[in-house]
Amino acid sequence: MKAIMSKPSIMINKLITLSLIIFLFSCNTEIKQKESENRADTTNIQEITTNEDRKNIIFFGNSLTAGYGVDPSEAFTGRIQRKIDSLGLDYLAINAGVSGETTASGLSRVEWVVKRQPVEIFVLELGGNDGLRGIDPEETEKNLKAIIDKVRIIHPDVEILLAGMMIPPNMGSAYASRFQAVFPRxxxxxxxxxxxxxxxxxxxxxxxxxxxxxxxxxxxxxxxSNTVWKFLRPMLQENG
Structure with missing residues (x-):
C-alpha cells in the first residue's frame, strides 16, 4: 500500500530540501572565498621570491601591509617599490602581509617567510589586531621580540624597521597607553x-x-607610504 503524503507535508519537505541546498551552497561559497583571500595574501611572496638579482625588503604584517580593500599597486608597499625604482635603487619590496595576522600567528609564520630568500631589510608591522582583540600588551611585546630574534638568527646582518601602532581608547585609556608603549620599548x-x-x-x-x-x-x-619612506630611505642608502 502506497503512503499518501498531504500537500502541506510535500511543501514542508521541499522547503527543507531547498534550505539544505542553500546552506551547503553558502558554506561552499564561504570556503572558496576564504581560500581565495588566503591565496591573495600569499601570491606576492610566491611570485617574487624567484627574483634573486635585487636586495630584498620584506614587509611582514597584517591587512595594512597586505593592502586590504585596495589594488596591490595602491597599497603602501607597492608605492614604496615605485619610490625605490624611481631612484634606481637595487631593492625589491616583498609584500608578506596577511589579513587578520596577530603577533602570535606572525611568530608561527615568520620563519617560513624569511627562509625563502635572503633578506637585507625586514619591516615588522604587527600588533594592531592584538590591540583590537584586547590581547595583553605583555603578550604582544613578547611576540614582537621573539619575531625579531627569529629573523636575526636566520639573517644575522638584517636591518629591522618596526612600525608602531596606536588604538582608540575603546578598551580604556589605560589599556591604550600600555599598548602604545610596547613599540618604543x-x-x-x-x-x-x-x-x-x-x-x-x-x-x-x-x-x-x-x-x-x-x-x-x-x-x-x-x-x-610617505611615513614609512622617511624611515626606510636612510636604511636603503646605508645598504645600497
Missing part, C-alpha cells in the same frame, strides 16, 4: 629602527579610510 631593547605611528595623519580620518574605518583608502596608503 621593543625598539629600544632590540636596537631596531622605529616608526612611531604607522597611520600618522591617516588613522581616524574618515575620508582616508574605507567604510570600516580601519583600512586606508588608496589616498590613505599614499600618506602611509
Amino acid at each position: 621593543v625598539a629600544e631593547e632590540k636596537n631596531v629602527e622605529l616608526i612611531p605611528f604607522l597611520l600618522e595623519d591617516v588613522g581616524g580620518v574618515a575620508k582616508l579610510n574605507l567604510p570600516d574605518g580601519i583600512h586606508p583608502t588608496p589616498e590613505g596608503h599614499k600618506i602611509v
